[in-house]
Amino acid sequence: MREVIVPARRIRLVTTVAGALSLAIYTMGACVPPPEPAGKPVARPAREAGAVSLPGRRTTNQLILPSGLRLLLEEDPNATLAGVVSVVRGGSGADPAGGEGLAHMVEHLTYRAVDGKPGAAPPLTRWDRLTQLATAEMNGHTTPDCVFFYEFAAPHQLRGLLALAAARLGDPLAGVDERAFDLERQIIGSEHLVRAQPRAGQWAVTALFPRVFPAQHPYARPTGGTEESRRHFTLADARAYTRARFDRSA
Numbered sequence: 082m083r084e085v086i087v088p089a090r091r092i093r094l095v096t097t098v099a100g101a102l103s104l105a106i107y108t109m110g111a112c113v114p115p116p117e118p119a120g121k122p123v124a125r126p127a128r129e130a131g132a133v134s135l136p137g138r139r140t141t142n143q144l145i146l147p148s149g150l151r152l153l154l155e156e157d158p159n160a161t162l163a164g165v166v167s168v169v170r171g172g173s174g175a176d177p178a179g180g181e182g183l184a185h186m187v188e189h190l191t192y193r194a195v196d197g198k199p200g201a202a203p204p205l206t207r208w209d210r211l212t213q214l215a216t217a218e219m220n221g222h223t224t225p226d227c228v229f230f231y232e233f234a235a236p237h238q239l240r241g242l243l244a245l246a247a248a249r250l251g252d253p254l255a256g257v258d259e260r261a262f263d264l265e266r267q268i269i270g271s272e273h274l275v276r277a278q279p280r281a282g283q284w285a286v287t288a289l290f291p292r293v294f295p296a297q298h299p300y301a302r303p304t305g306g307t308e309e310s311r312r313h314f315t316l317a318d319a320r321a322y323t324r325a326r327f328d329r330s331a
Contacts, residue, residue, distance in 0.1 A: 150250075162217055164233035165246040171326035174225040174299025180314045182269065182306015184326075185223040187253065187319050189265045191230070192221070195256030196248050204256075207245055214238045214245075225299045228326075253323040254316075262316040273305040 142154040176183045192208040211219055211232055219232040230249065232242050248255070287303070294301040305311075 160236075162233045163236040163239040163242070164218075164231060165239075165242045166229065166231040167246050167250060168227050168229040169250075169326055170227050171322075172224045172227045173302055173304040175326070176302065176306070177318075179310060180306075180318060181302050181310040182304070183310075183314050183318060183322055184228055185305050186265060186269060186311070186314065187322050187326075188221045188223045188228050188230075189269060190257050190262065190319060191249050191253045193257050193261040193265065194249070194252070194254055196252075207249065210241075210245060214241045216242075223304050225302070225304065250327060253327050254320055257316065257319075259316055262319065266311055269305055270308065270311060273303075 138159055139155060139157045142156075144152045144154075146152070172184050173181065192206060192211075194207050195204050196207065196210075197204075205213075214232075214234050215238065216232050216234045219230075221228065221230040230246070232245070234242055291301045
């Protein structure tokens with residue numbers, strides 16, 4: 082996706098790349114999966130638009146672009162926040178052998194991307210620009226199945242959030258250099274040490290999955306990688322990952 086323009090109303094836009102997971106409708110801090118269709122799944126055309134009236138006041142519209150990008154637009158006239166959720170299939174389960182943690186690294190690096198002409202001042206990262214939008218809530222997460230990002234802000238900031246989401250999907254690592262890459266490698270290593278502590282909230286899942294799933298299963302692989310795997314992947318590996326997972330025209 083290169084550009085999406087939507088009137089700045091109280092709406093939330095959920096985007097996924099071609100072949101992405103079944104769409105979920107996201108709210109603040111929760112993910113509510115769509116109901117499973119009854120019977121055999123029906124093949125959908127390359128381009129589709131539809132509206133579903135939800136009980137009460139919300140309306141959901143879906144559009145699948147020729148590239149395979151799926152757009153889900155949910156409008157609620159009583160909402161007090163607007164936001165964008167981007168979901169890209171291919172999380173830690175798609176990390177190459179010996180390169181565990183690469184998807185998580187890419188997630189981090191997208192916030193260090195710098196858009197605009199080289200040498201332009203000030204060279205703000207996408208994280209800086211999101212902060213300037215007075216974002217109410219924002220974060221990114223890597224799971225075995227996908228990498229997803231969400232940003233919520235006041236409704237009048239929606240156009241800016243859409244522009245940043247489009248830039249992330251179009252060129253995830255714009256302007257990222259070796260210095261930024263090495264810094265994020267250290268940050269992920271420190272983050273992994275925190276999550277490995279038994280008192281950390283995610284420790285139970287991290288410790289449980291390798292015991293529940295066989296070693297070759299994607300869920301058994303460490304999302305953040307290991308010290309050894311993080312030492313070996315490079316910025317070139319991260320760019321190759323984004324070409325394979327973000328750019329579905331390649």
